Structure formats: structure tokens, C-alpha cells
Amino acid sequence: MSISRRTFLKTAGIAGGGLIIGVVLTRGDGPALPIKKINGALQANAFIQVTPDNVVRFYLPRDEMGQGAIMGLATLVAEELDVHPAQLDIEFAGVHPDYNNPDFGVQGTGGSTSIKAHYRPLREAAATVREVLLSAAAQDLGVARTDLSIADGHVVHSRESYPYGQFTATAATLELPETVALKPKAEFKYIGADIARVDALAKSTGTAVYGIDVDLPGMHYAVVQRCPVAGGTVKRVATQAALAMPGVTDVLQIENGVAVVAERYWQAHSAAKKLEVEWLLPELLSGVDTKTVEADYQQALISSKADESKAEGDLDAGFAAAVKTVQSEFWTPYLAHAPLEPMNAVVSIEDDHAEVWSGTQGPQITQGLVARYAGVPKENVRVHGVYLGGGFGRRGYVNYVAEATQVARAANKPIKLIWSREDDMRHGVYRPASLMQIKAGVSEDGKISAWHATRVGANLIGGTMNMALPGILPTAVPKGVTNFAASTVDSIMDGWAIDHVSVEGLEGDYDFDNMRVDHITKDHGVPTTYWRSVGHSFTAFAKETMIDELAQQAGVNEVEFRINNTQRSPRIQNVIRRAGAALAALGEVEGRSVGFAAHGSFNSYVAQAAEVSVSNGQIKVHRVVCVVDCGQVINPDIVKGQMEGAIMFGLTAALHGNVDIEKGAIKQSNFHDYPILRMDEAPVVDVIIIDSDEDPTGVGEPGLPPIAPAVANAVYKATGQRLRSLPLKLA
Amino acid sequence: MISFTLNGKTVQTDDSPDTPLLWVVRDTFGLKGSKFGCGAALCGACTMHIDGSAMRTCVMPVSAVAGKAITTIEGLGTPEKLHKLQAVWAEQGVPQCGYCQSGQIMSAAALLGNNPSPTEADVDQAMAGNICRCGCYPRIKKAILTVAAESSAPSAPEELAANSTAKIGEVVL
Known part of the structure; x- marks a missing residue:
């Protein structure tokens, strides 16, 4: 049995009421909206405020x-209201159930869901505002509603146009329509158009505000020393030398370390x-090295019972029908997210109220954690939105907020906590390492007749829930209980259910008539969480390298082989076909080889061709052609x-990315030993977008999974070496 | 007291002399555009101009800049009066998360100051010290080459700023 993250969040009953919502029309019932109160403004829902002085404010x-x-969602609002996205006054929304992610049922950003989940609800919200403004205008102007239209933030009657603000007071008194019509695609003005990002200017002038940029009166700074091994606690600490340093006001013990305030x-x-500091080390993890993990995973493949995630057809018959059979193993390491803005949080507590400024992918969890550690009611915690200096999954796990709140409470001062890069590298939450084995057969007609994939490694849900549950559950539930609940989640995964993201991508895209995907859970206690494209970040490498091996064994061109085996999946087949044509158009360049890969993830489909050269054992990626259907x-x-961006992120993982464990501690510390792709290594990227009338799907993550196997497949062509471990290293 | 010039104004600080310039500029003088990324001169997010040269200020003790002229992203241009690199950056949609971009732009400005017509290889070399975790490299490179091309062309680059439709999406705190 396999369960998705969304299903899990729903069934675990932590969905804040559990209701998956479409348009929410809050008008005074339920908790107060964290919005500006403006006299005479129209606030038909949580997202859009139209003021008498013609400000159209969008709560993102x-x-x-x-x-x-910020741009995609503003565009949806802009379209239905006919206001240019750059004319919208955009504010980051605070925490409120109306701002829940319709795909998750909690207020979170991730899983490439933002556009997909809001495509209709936000347009409905904006269309509702439009309709009630038009009704108010008809009433105020004493004309027929059918004689009115809208254009550029104005209601138009005959040759006269009136700004929206003129009708907000009347509109605020009217009943909202129960259903609204959305603009048809043929009339789209902003959707589908190339319009400059609304945040580009602020981000080009140093004026965009990130969490690390927020200052408060009386604010002090905190730096925390943590146990080198995750889960360790303070045994004893000598604080005198630190206390004697200039500017230091407090040295405090918190749950996971010692904080210095100055x-x-x-x-x-x-x-x-x-x-x-002398530490109490966690027993299991402090004995773990990367080599131990690899050896344990290898042993598990041989001797551990696997849990079945998905099975179809008759695997034995499929292998019997094969004329060629291939079995390979693939290793992908632990990885850090390393967003460029190190973790930080600003927390202020006054009496029974608290405020927090911090880049987070989970404002609701952030609110709950501040409430828990500050000892104030959740509804008294105000979460201020800021830009995030990169997320990639890391900022869904807000241990930095928990730390900052503990320090602010104990020091009784507004606190800005800043992690160093070394803190970020060594005390984070990681993409788990994986060992994958795939055994597959090809029949006479070039079809994949059997496919058996097994993944060994840790799951993601348990580690993630460790931080999320204390934030989401009522503060009356003690931390010990929430930790127990999180560990229960973990143990559920090791037995009757498989965390679907651990195997996602191993089962998909191709016409697997006879297939099985298995999982063997092996958890050494390294904290793990979602990392850009999640399971697909490792499964696509195994799957698409294997497909290349099968095509080679079958003696068929790799594009033809993929087309032949995707008869039942027209959208992935189409991107493969288009990328194949683009690849052919590239022509052959002396000294370069082109590798190919395709992968569907987050409901989108991507195929990539990578042009690569190898010299002196160095892999250089010159050009990538990327076809996407989203x-x-x-x-x-x-x-x-x-x-x-996803290609560059994926290339960092393909060519450099590796986090090593030594006695339970992370060995890497900064960008010298955890290198990030730099400009002189960056390929030219050509992107081809499929024109589609299907509803929008994910974009932030799906570009990443195909790049590592595309490069590995090119390296095979160039050198004859089949590289099955990441990062790619030539023998 | 250590004294230096910050965006054209003389300033003084009593911060401890070993404090990196980055933190003095950010916290003592409140200019937040320059960013902290690594603390080890490895990522370039903290890049400022010191007497015209692009320097990593997260490892530069403030004592080392006494009497020198410092320019930050705020001194290069403002939303109202953009430097041509900033205008093209916004127009071409270069930033994603944006955190590294002040440093990228300061490195780019120093490059063009020394070499108004760089080749692609020159750009690669000059910008290799600046990490962009979002992977905006193709756009950064294109924006630099665009500015270089326009600067060498006879038409005035100021038009770019006037035509920019982008709006500041900054948060009001």
C-alpha cells in the first residue's frame, strides 16, 4: 500500500479542520483575517481587497x-479583474485557514502545487469581486448590468469609465454571487503572456526584504552551538568565556544546544x-558513516523483506518473454538544499502576543511553533511574510524558528537568530541517500516486458512530521506527545504503508505490462525531508539510465525505444518526440555526445537532451534542450x-552533490566542499514549451529529474562507461 | 573609530575592528541589500566595491577599509534611478529568489568597469565567484552582454529604465 503526502496530511487529521476548500468567502465569520482594515473597502474574500482610492490589493x-x-498567482487575479499584474498591490498573506493550500489542506508551499491548486479558486475569487463590483456599478449608476463591462481597473458604461474604487462601498453591502463565469482562454490578456516579474526590480536593487533583513527596536542577535550529531543534547557547558566577550548579554541552553545572545x-x-560544550550523543546515529549506510543498504537488498508498493501483470511471465534482461544498481547520496540565504528568524514576544519574521514554506507550522515555545495562544502569533532566499524544501522544516523563539522567550528580548553556512550545511535536513536496483527485460518487439524496481533507504514523512506536528497540533498537546506521534508515523512506514515519495517515479511513464516496485525501509537517523523534486530527484536517475541500457541492449535508438514504450502515455510520448526532433536538429558536434532522458513528475512531463564532452576525466555539459508540457x-x-534553474540545480547534484556522514556528523561545511554549479560550468539551455489547453501543472520541480540521467547517458556514449552513482565520476 | 566612505558619504563606526565590513554595512548603517551567504568568500553574495574593485566583504575586517571608498548595491542605483545593469536585470527577468543578485550585479558592474566589451569567456571568469543557487546563470550572462552591447552602441541606455514595467514587490513592515 502506498500513500501520498496529501492523503497522509488529510487522513492524519492535521489538515486544520480537514476541509479541502475552493473559494472561501469569509465575511466576518471564523477567525479574523490578518489584513489591513480600510473603511469603505470591498473585501469579498481573503485574497482581494479593493479600496475606495482604487488600490487593488492581493494577499498572496x-x-x-x-x-x-508571486507572479503566477498575481496574473490569475489580474486576468479576471482586468488589472495589470504590476498594478496590483501585493502583500504576503498572514496565517488563516482561508489561505490553506487547496492541495494540502494546510498553509504550505511546495510540491509544485501553487499554480495547479489555485488556477480555478483564485480566478473564481477575482471573478466574484468583478461581478459584485459590476452589480454595485449598475445600482450606483442606475443602468442595466448588461450595459457594463470592465477594462484596466475601470467599469465601462458607454463611453464613460469609472474606477473600481467608486463602487466599493456599495459593493460591500451586496450579496456575493454564488457562481461566477471565468474568462475563456480566447479572451486571456495576461495569462500566457510574457510579463516581467513583479518582484524583479526589488530583487535587482537590493530592496526586496528577506527574513535576515528585518530589524526590530531592542533586537539582539543569537548564534547557537548545536551537537554535531543530530538529536544530541547538552551534557554540560562552560559559559564563562563566552559571557565575558564584548556585547554578550545572555548564554542560554535550549532544547538542542546553547545560544549566545549579543x-x-x-x-x-x-x-x-x-x-x-560536552554533548550527549544519540546512540544510533553517532555510530553511522556513509560507508555503513551503503553497506547496510546492500545487505538489505540481499536479505531484507521488501514491501510492495505497486504491482501489475505477471512479472515472471514478463521475464520469460524477454530476449534481453538487464539488472543494475544505482546509488544516490544524501544532499543538502543549501539555499543561499542561511536559515534565520526574527521573533518578538510581548506579554501573551508574539510576532515572527522568517522565510518559511510553512507559515502555519511557524505560527504553531512560536505559540508552543513562546507559551502564547496561536491566534496571538502574527506571522509576517518575507521573501525567501531560496527554499527547495528546506524551509518547510522550521527548526530555526523553534530555536529563535526559545531564545527570545528565555532572554526576554526580540531576537534575530542567524545560522552560519556551516550551521546550515551540518544541522539541516537532507535528501535521503538511496540504493535502487532495477531488473528489466525487453521482448522481441522492443517492448519492456518486465520491470522490477526496488528502492532501499529512509522515508521523508517521519522526519518532516517531527517539526510539523508540534507546529500544527494544538499547543495543549505536549511536545513529548507530538514527538511520539511523529515516531509513530515513522513506524507506520516501516511495515504496512510506503511513503509514496520514497518510490515515486520508479513506476511511471512507460507501458509496464508486468511490473513491481518494492521498498525496503532503512533509517539510520539522519534527519531527512523534501528536496527539490523529492523522490523523482533520485528515481529518475535510476529509471532513465536503465531505459538507456535497455534501448542499447535491444539495439534500438534511445528516442525510438522510448516512443515505442510510451504508447499509453501520450503526453510524455509527445515531449520525447519533440525533444528527439530538437536533438536531431542540433546535429553532431565534433568531440561531443548527446544523452537523452524523459520523466513525468508533479503532473508535468519533461524530456531533455544534454550535449556533453569529456576530457581529462572532466565532464562538461555544453547545451541542454528541454521540452516541457505543463x-x-x-x-x-x-x-x-x-x-x-532546475537544470542547474540538477547539474549541481549530477556533477558535485554529496553529503558524507562521519560518526553521525555531516562532514561537509561550506561551498568549498559542497560545491554549487558556477557560471563557467553552466550550459546553454533551450526550452520548448508545449502549447496546451489542459489545466496547469507543476513547474518548479519537473525540470530537475531528467538532467542527471541525460548527462550520464551522454557520458556513456562518450566513454563507454556506464555511471550508476551520483555524483558522476569517471573511473 | 574607523572612518570610510559609504556610497559617497563619510561614515564612522566603533564596531570592533575585526568585524567584517558586511555586518557593519548591514547592521550599523542599515543597508540590507548586500547579503550574507557563506562567511568565507566562496559565494559572492556580499560583494561590494572597495575603491572600485569587487570584493567579498564577509571576510574583510572593517579595519582594512579605513579611509577607503565603499559602494554597495544601494549606491549603484535605486528603484527610482536605476543603474543600467539593474534595469536590464529587471526587464529580462533575471532574478528568481533574488538573494544573490546584489552580489551578482556588483561583480558585473566591476567587470564592465574594467572591460566594457567582455567576451562570454570573460563573463564566465569574472562571475565564477558568484553562486546563484536558483541557477539564473544563462540570464545573468545574457543581461551583462546586453548592457555591454548597448553601452558600445550609440543609443542611450536610460530608455530601458523608463520602459521597465516591473514594480517593486517589497514588503511593508
């Missing part, structure tokens, strides 16, 4: 971490080095940017 319900949700950041940073496109330039 998702977090902006670079993926362009007037200035550099003072706190310098004083924290003077702490002498349904209806909201902003083509952002889709293109996300494909480019």
Missing part, C-alpha cells in the same frame, strides 16, 4: 522562494566559539526560468 497565499508564485551579530558569532502556461518566461 503562497510563499515566494524564487519559483515565481548586541551585534559578530559579537554573538565570536563569543559562540568560546563555548565549551498544461496551460501562465507566464512562459517563468516556466523557461524554472526549467533553466
Whole structure:
């Protein structure tokens, strides 16, 4: 049995009421909306406020971490209201059930869901505002509703046009329509158009505000020393030397370490080095090295019972029908997210109220954690939105907020907690390592007759819930109980259910008539969570390298082989066909080889061809052609940017990414030993977007999975070496 | 007291002399555009100009810049009066998360100051010290080459700023 993250969140009853909502029309019932109160304004729902002085304010319900949700969602609102996206006054929404992600049932940003989940609900919300404004205008002007239209933020009657603000007072008194018509695609003005990102100017002038940029009166800085091994606690600490340093006001013990508080950041940073801490190490993890993990996974493949995730057809018959059979194993390491803005949080507690400013993919969890650690009611915690200096999954796990709140409470001061890069690298939550084995057969007609994939490794839900549950469950539930609940989640995964993201992507895309996907759960206690494209980040490497091996064994061109085996999946087949044609058009370049891969994820389909050269054992990627089908496109330039960015992110993993464990501690510490792709290694990227009338699907993550196997397949062509471990290293 | 010039104004600080310039500029003088990324001169997010050269200020003790002229992203241009790199950056949709972009732009400005007509290889070399985790490299490179091309062409680059439709999406705190 396999369960999805969404199903899990729903069934675990942590969905904040559990209701998956469409348009929410809150008008005074339920908890108060965290919005500006403006006299005479029209507030038909949580998202859109129209003021008498013609400000159309959009409360952005998702977090902006670079993926362009701010632009995509603003465009949806702009379209139905006929207001240019750049004319909208956009504010980050606070925490409220109306801002829940319709796909999750909680207020979170991730899983490439923002556009997909809001495509209709946000347009309905905006169309509702439009309709009630038109009704108010008809009443105020004493004309027939049918004689009115809208254009550029104005109601138009005959040759006269009137700004929306003129009708907000009347509109606020009218009943809202129960159903509204959405604009047909043929009339789209902003959806599908290349319009400059609304946040680009602020981000080009240093004026965009991130969590690390927020200052408060009386604010002090905190730096925390943590146990090198996750889960360790303080045994004893000598604080005198740190306390004696200039500017230091407090040295405090918190759950997972010792915090130094000072007037200035550099003072706190310098004083924290003077702490002498003796740690109580966690028993299991402190004995773990990367080599132990690899060996345990290998042994598990041989001797552990696997849990079946999915099975179809008759695997034995499929292998019997095969004329060629291939079995290979693939290794992918632990990875850090390493967003460029290190983790940080600003927390202020006054009496029974608290405020927090922090880049987070989970504002609701953030609110709950601040409430828990500050000891104030959840509804008294105000979460302020800020830009995120990268997320990639890391900022869904807000342990930095928990730390900052503990320090602010104990020090009784507003606190800005800043992690160093070393803290970020060594005390994070990681993409889990995986060992994957695939055995597959090809029959006479070039079809994949049998496919048996097994993944060994840790799951993601348990680790993620460790931080999420204390934030989401009522504060009356003690932390010990929430930790127990999180561990229960983990043990559920090791037995009757499989965390679907652990195997996602191993079962898909191709016409597998006879197939089985298995999982063997092996958890060494390294904290794990979602990392851009999640399970697909490792499964696509195994699957698409294997497909290449099968095509080679069958003696068929790799594009033809994929087309022949995707008869039942027209959308993936189409991107394969288009990328194949683009590849052929590239022509052969002397000294370069082209590798191919395709993968569907987050309801989108991507095929990539990578042009690679190898010299002196160095792999250089020169050009990538990327074809994507993500349904209806909201902003083509952002889709293109996300494909480019995902390819670069995936290339970092393909060529460099590796986190090593030594006695339970993370060995890497900064960008010298955890290198990120740099400009001189970046390929040219050509993006082709399929024109589609299907509803929009994910864009932030689907560009990543195919790039590592595309490069590996090119390296095979160039050198004859089949590389089955990441990062790719030539023998 | 250590004294230096910050975006054209003389300033003084009593921060400890070993404090990196980055934190003095951010916290003592409140200019938040320059970012902290690595603390080890590995990522370039903290790049400022010191006497015209692009420098990593997260490892530069403030004592080392006494008497020198510092320019930050705020001194390069503002939303109202954009530097041509900033205008093209916004127009071409370069930033994603945006956190590295101040540093990228400061490195790019220093490059064009030294070499108004760089080749692609020159750009690669000059920008290799700046990490963009979102992977905006193709756009960063294109934007730099666009500005270089326009600067060498006779038409005035100011038009770019006037035509930019982008709006500040900054948060009001």
C-alpha cells in the first residue's frame, strides 16, 4: 500500500479542520483575517481587497522562494479583474485557514502545487469581486448590468469609465454571487503572456526584504552551538568565556544546544566559539558513516523483506518473454538544499502576543511553533511574510524558528537568530541517500516486458512530521506527545504503508505490462525531508539510465525505444518526440555526445537532451534542450526560468552533490566542499514549451529529474562507461 | 573609530575592528541589500566595491577599509534611478529568489568597469565567484552582454529604465 503526502496530511487529521476548500468567502465569520482594515473597502474574500482610492490589493497565499508564485498567482487575479499584474498591490498573506493550500489542506508551499491548486479558486475569487463590483456599478449608476463591462481597473458604461474604487462601498453591502463565469482562454490578456516579474526590480536593487533583513527596536542577535550529531543534547557547558566577550548579554541552553545572545551579530558569532560544550550523543546515529549506510543498504537488498508498493501483470511471465534482461544498481547520496540565504528568524514576544519574521514554506507550522515555545495562544502569533532566499524544501522544516523563539522567550528580548553556512550545511535536513536496483527485460518487439524496481533507504514523512506536528497540533498537546506521534508515523512506514515519495517515479511513464516496485525501509537517523523534486530527484536517475541500457541492449535508438514504450502515455510520448526532433536538429558536434532522458513528475512531463564532452576525466555539459508540457502556461518566461534553474540545480547534484556522514556528523561545511554549479560550468539551455489547453501543472520541480540521467547517458556514449552513482565520476 | 566612505558619504563606526565590513554595512548603517551567504568568500553574495574593485566583504575586517571608498548595491542605483545593469536585470527577468543578485550585479558592474566589451569567456571568469543557487546563470550572462552591447552602441541606455514595467514587490513592515 502506498500513500501520498496529501492523503497522509488529510487522513492524519492535521489538515486544520480537514476541509479541502475552493473559494472561501469569509465575511466576518471564523477567525479574523490578518489584513489591513480600510473603511469603505470591498473585501469579498481573503485574497482581494479593493479600496475606495482604487488600490487593488492581493494577499498572496503562497510563499515566494524564487519559483515565481508571486507572479503566477498575481496574473490569475489580474486576468479576471482586468488589472495589470504590476498594478496590483501585493502583500504576503498572514496565517488563516482561508489561505490553506487547496492541495494540502494546510498553509504550505511546495510540491509544485501553487499554480495547479489555485488556477480555478483564485480566478473564481477575482471573478466574484468583478461581478459584485459590476452589480454595485449598475445600482450606483442606475443602468442595466448588461450595459457594463470592465477594462484596466475601470467599469465601462458607454463611453464613460469609472474606477473600481467608486463602487466599493456599495459593493460591500451586496450579496456575493454564488457562481461566477471565468474568462475563456480566447479572451486571456495576461495569462500566457510574457510579463516581467513583479518582484524583479526589488530583487535587482537590493530592496526586496528577506527574513535576515528585518530589524526590530531592542533586537539582539543569537548564534547557537548545536551537537554535531543530530538529536544530541547538552551534557554540560562552560559559559564563562563566552559571557565575558564584548556585547554578550545572555548564554542560554535550549532544547538542542546553547545560544549566545549579543548586541551585534559578530559579537554573538565570536563569543559562540568560546563555548565549551560536552554533548550527549544519540546512540544510533553517532555510530553511522556513509560507508555503513551503503553497506547496510546492500545487505538489505540481499536479505531484507521488501514491501510492495505497486504491482501489475505477471512479472515472471514478463521475464520469460524477454530476449534481453538487464539488472543494475544505482546509488544516490544524501544532499543538502543549501539555499543561499542561511536559515534565520526574527521573533518578538510581548506579554501573551508574539510576532515572527522568517522565510518559511510553512507559515502555519511557524505560527504553531512560536505559540508552543513562546507559551502564547496561536491566534496571538502574527506571522509576517518575507521573501525567501531560496527554499527547495528546506524551509518547510522550521527548526530555526523553534530555536529563535526559545531564545527570545528565555532572554526576554526580540531576537534575530542567524545560522552560519556551516550551521546550515551540518544541522539541516537532507535528501535521503538511496540504493535502487532495477531488473528489466525487453521482448522481441522492443517492448519492456518486465520491470522490477526496488528502492532501499529512509522515508521523508517521519522526519518532516517531527517539526510539523508540534507546529500544527494544538499547543495543549505536549511536545513529548507530538514527538511520539511523529515516531509513530515513522513506524507506520516501516511495515504496512510506503511513503509514496520514497518510490515515486520508479513506476511511471512507460507501458509496464508486468511490473513491481518494492521498498525496503532503512533509517539510520539522519534527519531527512523534501528536496527539490523529492523522490523523482533520485528515481529518475535510476529509471532513465536503465531505459538507456535497455534501448542499447535491444539495439534500438534511445528516442525510438522510448516512443515505442510510451504508447499509453501520450503526453510524455509527445515531449520525447519533440525533444528527439530538437536533438536531431542540433546535429553532431565534433568531440561531443548527446544523452537523452524523459520523466513525468508533479503532473508535468519533461524530456531533455544534454550535449556533453569529456576530457581529462572532466565532464562538461555544453547545451541542454528541454521540452516541457505543463498544461496551460501562465507566464512562459517563468516556466523557461524554472526549467533553466532546475537544470542547474540538477547539474549541481549530477556533477558535485554529496553529503558524507562521519560518526553521525555531516562532514561537509561550506561551498568549498559542497560545491554549487558556477557560471563557467553552466550550459546553454533551450526550452520548448508545449502549447496546451489542459489545466496547469507543476513547474518548479519537473525540470530537475531528467538532467542527471541525460548527462550520464551522454557520458556513456562518450566513454563507454556506464555511471550508476551520483555524483558522476569517471573511473 | 574607523572612518570610510559609504556610497559617497563619510561614515564612522566603533564596531570592533575585526568585524567584517558586511555586518557593519548591514547592521550599523542599515543597508540590507548586500547579503550574507557563506562567511568565507566562496559565494559572492556580499560583494561590494572597495575603491572600485569587487570584493567579498564577509571576510574583510572593517579595519582594512579605513579611509577607503565603499559602494554597495544601494549606491549603484535605486528603484527610482536605476543603474543600467539593474534595469536590464529587471526587464529580462533575471532574478528568481533574488538573494544573490546584489552580489551578482556588483561583480558585473566591476567587470564592465574594467572591460566594457567582455567576451562570454570573460563573463564566465569574472562571475565564477558568484553562486546563484536558483541557477539564473544563462540570464545573468545574457543581461551583462546586453548592457555591454548597448553601452558600445550609440543609443542611450536610460530608455530601458523608463520602459521597465516591473514594480517593486517589497514588503511593508
